[in-house]
Amino acid sequence: MLKEKFNQYSFVLDRTARRVKQFAQSAFVENGIDLTVDQWSVIKTLYEHEDLTHKDLADLCGKDQPTMTRIIDLLIKKGSVQRVEHPTDRRSLHIQLTEVGKDQAKNLAPLVKEFRMQAWENLTDEDFEHFSRILNTIYNNLDKKKI
Template sequence: MLKENFNHYSLILDQTARRVKQYAQASFSLNEIDLTVDQWAVLKTLYENTDLTQKELADKCGKDQPTLTRIVDLIIKKDYIKRIEHPSDRRCLHLQLTEAGLKKVEDLAPTVSKFREKAWENLTKEDFEHFTRILNKIYQNLEQK
């Protein structure tokens, strides 16, 4: 039964992930937030993990290097993050939030949290537990070894 419905389950997963991102981006636009969802993810990740290399940030955000570079370049133009030289390795650049970036994350975090809560309405604690278990299992199945 599972194999016959595999394409259906994969389609639902893909559609839901797309819809969550579309809803979040529309919410950003309606609230005149000058960021994309991907830019927000980078800012939030840097807020939670200070002083990362671009490779480390790409890994944490689930982005490839070229995509992350484009996102980072746009955020730098907005003066929310900066590249700094590593003290002992000039070839290695680290990314840090600027004061404006820090304030942006702190100001927006409650609003963005409200956008995200919309997707979770009407779900029980048991729903969350099953959902988390299933997503973790899918993730583990696809981990590169």
């Protein structure tokens, strides 16, 4: 493989990831949605799973725990979620959607799905397969355990 050619991949990856996020955030603002993209992903995840702890949530959302703590703090301020005692483990907390949060999840999901799709214009199902395969291979190649 030619090292020169491949050396720039992180630039492409980085700027695309940032634009995807930025685009979604703009769409949120335009639609009057008072959430960040990351806050939304937490609400969505909570809507799809029951009784998650901070740690579960962090794993499912691909965030680290300190970040998750802060996102949840913000979501509590906005009234979308609440912390509840874990029934058997006093170290843990369950995070639950409030009624507000459930409404958000229900109402916003189709909208978000809609503008997310704009990224895939001019691309095929096959491209999506390549995309997923290649990015996941990179992700696994750089697994921390292997360092």
